[in-house]
Amino acid sequence: MRDRPLQLLDWYDVHARSMPWRVPPADRKAGRLPDPYGIWLSEVMLQQTTVAAVRDYWRKFTARWPTVSDLAAADDADVMAAWAGLGYYARARNLLKCARVVVADHGGVFPSDRDVLLTLPGIGPYTAAAVAAIAFDRPETVLDGNVERVMARIHDVHTPLPTAKPHLMALAAALTPQDRPGDYAQAVMDLGATICTPKSPACGICPWRDGCAGRIAGTAASLPRKTPKKAVPVRHGFVYVVRRSDGAWLVETRPDTGLLGGMLGFPGSDWSDDPRPAPPVGADWRRLDATARHTFTHFHLELTILWAVVGSDSMPEKGFFQRRGVFTPAALPTVMRKVHDLVAESLPFGG
DNA sequence: AAACCGTGGTT
């Protein structure tokens, strides 16, 4: 069998996926490396998130904040609004923290060392290795969901995740080449994303098919094994949508920690088995004849929507009014945007 | 160390 990394790099030279932040293999071989800021931004956005979902957000962020210094100087609310809809909002809070540390402690220059990168907010083992390898061509080993799957299959590893993770890491590290480590890292992930897919891998066209123990054993499609997850419960809650007579919307900035931390939203009850309404302002409340349903990572949510129209002298106990032109549903996390859309289509208020 | 933390696409 020919050298596995070289086999994969030859495949990558032909089949590399094109991405806005990526430098194609031909250019990288000529010595060109990507902007570390763009790679860091892409890697944070790509955490548990598909390439398709990230593309437009990455373009929007780099157009508005072209350098890490620009991002570090941004207003928190602008960054959170720009991140709205992408999910895992702690990433956006850590993104800002990280940018500010890079400016304050590293002169606005991204560190190239994996262990230094690991000290930065929002950068864990995967992202530190990815930035070092992809942006600086350091021989670091990335272990993401793709690499775990590929390693489990070519070595026919039956130990379930996450127990198997250290073993899979050792197997992946043993393959990482000294030459073109950045392309190699991207190549394994492209292989996992396009050939060695979770459900029905395309073993027939895989550059690693010859030495793949999982394919030979007939177990590939069932690997990696994973310990079963718990069923997600259903929780309930109330949201309060207040329109002022001039069309302004009552919103609040959610606390920095916890679910949807730091994001804009409509005030509401807690989300529990037995929530109690606690309206943010005295008003003639009416119940909307529609329920907002949304699924988070660890629970389903059913929200009862209460709405009211108040006068221009209204002084809410919670939140603040955003006028027309300032308020935009695009700045809301998806569950709140669903609430907004249900209200907007039920109450023709002129947007 | 297990729980928490979003969303949209695929099966």
Add this chain to the structure above:
DNA sequence: TAACCAAGGTT
């Protein structure tokens, strides 16, 4: 359609 899944990190 409900479950699964995606370039994970933090506490």
